[in-house]
Amino acid sequence: MSGKRRPSVTLHDVARHAGVSSMTVSRVINDYAFISDAARAKVLKSIEELGYRPNAVARATRTGVAQVGVLYSNPNSSNLSAFLMGAFRKAGEIGCQLLIEPSAAHPTPARAVVKLIEAGVGAVVLPPPLCDDAKILKLLAAAGVGPVSFATAKPSPDVTSVAIDDFEGAAMMTRHLIALGHVDIAFIQGDPSHSTASRREEGFRATMAEAGLAVPDAHVVQGLYTYRSGLTAASQLLGLRRRPSAIFASNDDMAAAVSAVAHGMGIAVPTELSIAGFDDTPVASTIWPQLTTIHQPIADMAATAVELAAGLARRDADEDQARKHVLAELTLVVRQSTAAPAG
């Protein structure tokens, strides 16, 4: 019987309460420039008193609902949840509808793109490695669907992008290890088909060179961003006659594998071996000791990507829109897997 009903204060309620028209209220909440201070104050007061909250859905009907597609390649990607969180939060805010399409569900990524286009999306967010695929970009261009490339290491100037500076991130981590006193630092490369892999390696090498530290060939081994490839790479590195005192893996999954192998060989982490990852995925704080890694604000980046995509989708034949390029801020997260080298 306590039948609570959503009283749902509307814009009109606020207008009535403030003694102005609904348009004035609408303008206030949309930060329109030309409103008298008096009117603005009245409206803000009424909003406060009534506890008004704009209805994103209703707003979207008028502003034009943009349907934005999101393609993703790896359903197990550990960053997926943060990515989705951010993307959906923003989508809810601006009232645009997200269509999520796993490219793995299709014989080729191109088929997934076609499906999204047919579903009528106005823009597509492309995580790596899809955003580096020229064929896909061509397909989208032909359909007039705007692409937003996400977290690619080499964003094309022609394509709106949200990215991180992989080079700088790797450099930050390398500096951290050097500052701890490490000299023999090994590196596990990422999947060469991802553009991020080479940038991270370059960041590592450049920083080592800058510090005057040598990087013997044996200290750089190939990985594929997978746990399993990390297992192999770790065995290789830890079996070396002259074992490195620190291993920097290009992502957290591989760093977790290094941790498991070290564990297996009775090598104490971090006292005998420092391990560093990249991405700050959930596994980094799951395993023990927790990984020192580079944190990317994936959720914020995803939100930004959706916002840009929605803008692209809405825009009419207005072609000369500036392609935006957003670079997100990275942070070094020092946890328990790195320390000064022994002895």
Add this chain to the structure above:
Amino acid sequence: MSGKRRPSVTLHDVARHAGVSSMTVSRVINDYAFISDAARAKVLKSIEELGYRPNAVARATRTGVAQVGVLYSNPNSSNLSAFLMGAFRKAGEIGCQLLIEPSAAHPTPARAVVKLIEAGVGAVVLPPPLCDDAKILKLLAAAGVGPVSFATAKPSPDVTSVAIDDFEGAAMMTRHLIALGHVDIAFIQGDPSHSTASRREEGFRATMAEAGLAVPDAHVVQGLYTYRSGLTAASQLLGLRRRPSAIFASNDDMAAAVSAVAHGMGIAVPTELSIAGFDDTPVASTIWPQLTTIHQPIADMAATAVELAAGLARRDADEDQARKHVLAELTLVVRQSTAAPAG
């Protein structure tokens, strides 16, 4: 210049094309019972020809946008991404707005609930262990906000719920291990503050008893659903004089830890030791060998939960609504971490 514009076929376009009123079209797509076959056929044909897709957002303005809150406790929960996927997909479909609130961001879970209530949600989805918290349920009831408990092991008959049968899941896995020929099967318990933990243990014990197999006390050790607790538990079990030939951990994170420890002790998986997990989180297919585990259709469950919550949110003082209880289907996923015992 290829200024593609979303022509966005509307309901009215379809109506005009089919020569009927828009209401008739609306009724067809909403499966209203009393439509002549002729009209239905015409409409369906037009929908097909024009490639019409209903605009969920517009629909929601009229049906009443339900705001549904989703509380979650552990931002690193590996199931989060699947959960969010399902939840948001459904939210998009029915045009309801999701408010996600991490309870960790508040001093107490109760504060998070209050925030959602103040934000005006009509219903809340509560993952464990929040859904078992009487205080929270009381708070919600006072505000007239419907709760939907998610994946709790002991759903209250008074609360709408979407759950799995933890007992049966554990039983399935235990039967699998027994069928492989294992006799000495150890068990790692979950966090006792989660209702799922005890049900899983009961499922294990009941099945062992049924098969006439003994479960010595030393073969059941406490865990907390964390990787770290799994590390400790595994060391304990694998250090036993009479080592079990299989370890069934109540979740994947702990199973992954068992794998790491086994690795460390030079115990081959699965030839010398079988490892089983529960949940089928991403880590299960990340590590190597990949874990045999119990898969829950989290995404579907989340979608169902949102759907039920939206229903709750919309319903007026209509109190005698049936509380629904949905039980999702579990599947045993056999991967590479289990095999027949050696010798």
Add this chain to the structure above:
DNA sequence: AGGAGCGATGATATCGATATCAATCGTCGC
């Protein structure tokens, strides 16, 4: 003084759908 220019505001149409109520057409019972 006349009006151009602009800041500030409101009236009204609109977005794409559904809710509600009324209208139409059989046909069935008596």
Add this chain to the structure above:
DNA sequence: GCGACGATTGATATCGATATCATCGCTCCT
């Protein structure tokens, strides 16, 4: 053969916001 009732359909209002255009009152310029 008449009224009632049920199946089927359409007209119109509505949801909560924004877009567009009109209006109003000033100031400032010539």
